[in-house]
Amino acid sequence: MKLKSVGAIVLSIILVFSFSLCAFADAADEIAGESVCKVRDLGEDAKTVVISVDIENNPELTDIGTLYGVTLALYEKQAELDDGTYVLMSKSHIAGELALHVILFRLFDVLGGSSEDSSINEYYNGAKVAEINIDEERLSPEIFDAIGALIIAFGSFSSLSST
DSSP: OHHHHHHHHHHHHHHHHHTOOOOOSSHHHHHHHHOEEEEEEEETTEEEEEEEEEOTTOGGGGSHHHHHHHHHHHHHHHHHHOOSOBOOOOHHHHHHHHHHHHHHHHHHHHTTTTSTTSTTHHHHHHHSEEEEOTTOOSSOHHHHHHHHHHHHHHHHHHHHHTO
């Protein structure tokens, strides 16, 4: 049963990003540059980075090449803050969590969540900005990593084929 659920999630992600055929040139660097990194104390002399990405104002994130580029840039951006005491996110975690946030935001948008009268408006508003963090608890880290691995694989292939 669990395998079917993971399979359904993977297929959904592939479908969502496969319909995005547009190319956004320098969008990845711009989106990553506009993202906000906050340092959070984990205790025991360890820190981590929480990265906020504006999904609402960056429809380019539905392009897998752009999502891949943003992932790489965010991975480097968090590393720039590290002083040796940080617990950093992997590329696959960043890609997976960001992809799921994009999917949820787009789903709420399609279902009319942007309307203040909508019963899902609260969820729509909560999904506008992705808060990517290493200790996300709503899904297991393995799901983020699996989805992220797919995004990285397809994104790196996409970036090779566009050159």
